[in-house]
Amino acid sequence: MDVRVSHEAFDPGAELSGFEAGGAGAVVSFTGVARGDGGTEALEIEHYPGMTEQAIAAMVGTARERFGLTAVRVIHRHGRIAAGEPIMMVLAAARHRRAAFEAAEFLMDWLKSRAPFWKKEHRPDAASWVAARDEDEAALDRWAEELPSN
């Protein structure tokens, strides 16, 4: 299990090529990038040190068991991130593609609404907190029966 929460920039290509898939037949990765639409110059990501790492580790453990992953990695940055830079990445390795795709989606759905991160968009004239979207919350229903209590 590999969970990294830090301000540090990362290279998605290097993460993917260095990912120890442990003889898996399928590797799926997702990279989230800071959007630059609406004049957004940068995102500021606040998090809850301690709870963030614990909460992600719990969800990664659930994903590993539920989807039979042979390897899994979650990287999530915090602090100020310029538009166009990677914010976060999920990598999941399994014997077959469906489990790897589903595990990546499961982790993404969960990270969106249950990992303690908050995004603020900085534009030239103003800054505002990003509001949570109902569909992100609804996306969790799909996995409801196996969400941990955290």
Add this chain to the structure above:
Amino acid sequence: MIEVLYFAWLRERAGTPRESVETQAPTVAALVEELRGRSEGHALAFSDLRAVRVAVDQKLAPLEAPLAGVREVAFFPPMTGG
């Protein structure tokens, strides 16, 4: 003594990221009622509880959660990670 933490716009409204609070409140909801009286900013932070999420000792919890033996309570808006 309970450490109370605020994140995102709750932190901005409360005017502080954390504070130590002497309280006998039996539940998170009762603690919120006490915190509301601390300042106008606090009152504003807690003006709409539907927009507030809670963690008790770093685990998500409902407003009705009991506070006996609890060291840390955090208040924040719905999360927007990913």
